[in-house]
Amino acid sequence: MQAHRTDGDGWTLDNIPLQDVDLARVRDREDLFYLVAAASFIEIAAELYTANLVQTFADDAEVRGWLEAHWQVEEVRHGRALRAYVNHVWPDFDWPRAYAAFYADYSQHCTVEEFEPTHGLEMVARCVVETGTSTYYQALAAQTDEPVLAGIAARIRAEEIGHYKHFYRYFRKFSARQPTGRLAVLGALRRRLVEARQDDAECALRHVFAVRNGSADPARLHALRARLVRQMKQQYPVTMAARMLLKPLDLPSGVARVVEGPVARWTAWVLQR
Template sequence: MAGGQMMKADLADARWTLDAVPYESINVAQARTSDDVFYLVAAASFIETAADLYTDNLIGYFSGEPEVAAWLDGHWKPEELRHGRVLRGYVEHVWPEFDWALAYRGFFEEYSRACTVDEFEPTHSLEMVARCVVETGTATFYQALGELACEPVLRAMAARIRADEVGHYKYFYRFFQSCDGGRYPGRIRVLNALRRRMVEARGDDAECALRHVYRVRHGVDDVAARSALSARLTASVKRHYPVGLAARMLLKPLNLPPSVARVLEGPVARATARIML
């Protein structure tokens, strides 16, 4: 079954929501067979849990756009924090020996120093382009995680989080069209914003999270071993990464004619795989 079809099947087959994850239904023995999944879920839980930090910064940046600020505060922030809670809950249920709180404290201390307003784009519309890149990365990551996961509850959880992230992308794209008085910033500026955010998104947050997960799990940060682990995780995700979907999502803010977008989809997909993974 194709990735997108599998995700839809998971969504249709289970009736629970992210507000009531059936942790008691998790097949713990099955889930614990994959060390890679532990690291991917734990690292993702850190980044999602820290959402209030960068969301608050973003709300401040968009204080002049009341509709955007209200949506960020009332919808995006709570949903991102919910992702962090359910992923943390999964880690603590399946791997209770892992001190999640200790590892997260170390991560947050480092991550909070790097998460500043200075990273935002110079205009609101271009920042929405950057947000589209971020949501592309998260939506496609959770699709890949769902493909990697062998345990049904995690597969369904990944499908639900992916659906949220796709919804966020759609909102950011709509706001991109309306910010700055609805003036299109021009394809060159949009392309530059896309490129900047893709390069910045290349694993910095994930590497920070992985470092702290690894350190607490092993009691020491063996740089060589952690680097080998990081390379293995990247290869695992890349095997399941929906590069075509990522390319289509990234091309959309360029507002290209459909015929041109179709021609560019292949090269952009290959570039996306090289840059973002």
């Protein structure tokens, strides 16, 4: 198993110093509660994605082995780290009940039927997912002045970037076997961006909100989501996201520089509205 980074402070995602959390800086931050709790649901539910991906890539021992031994383990660890933080800072929140409702809902939509038609294009879709998660945690780290939460977010971001690199390498591997045109790659990018915005985060936030407030009142939930989007938008690394999304297109460097700005603006609009 790969070693986990400590950033010089001696702790990892397996050994979080919850005793050092500055509760005064975070306990009354409703925004951070929702952002962290919803993220914990999505990360732990990676077990669903792993099963689906392993089934899809059953004919490739390298990909299957990495998914089972590394990707799933690290994603679930992210969720457990975030859950531990939520339980420590907001102990009154019934995390198991909210997650059970989320899982029952989310598992109905997380199926292999939603995957792309080829191995290469599914790896493009995975690159989109890892782009979204790594940039999300970068923005989350910028939202807080509580050092432990900022450290958790930074560590998760680093691992998500590592996942992106693996999926991109596998995309290149499959493309070498079965060339994938840029229009097909662009279609996969666009589909996964729209699906990511519509599904995962909204489902998680809805169930966190329902348990915390006793019901999922649509108007209040919509207002909360709009507030969180506006807040995250201020720190969202759109340029980083655009570069990661453009990479599978393998554009000439001059063209990539020209389109980076428009892609950054479009990405921000899709992911944050």
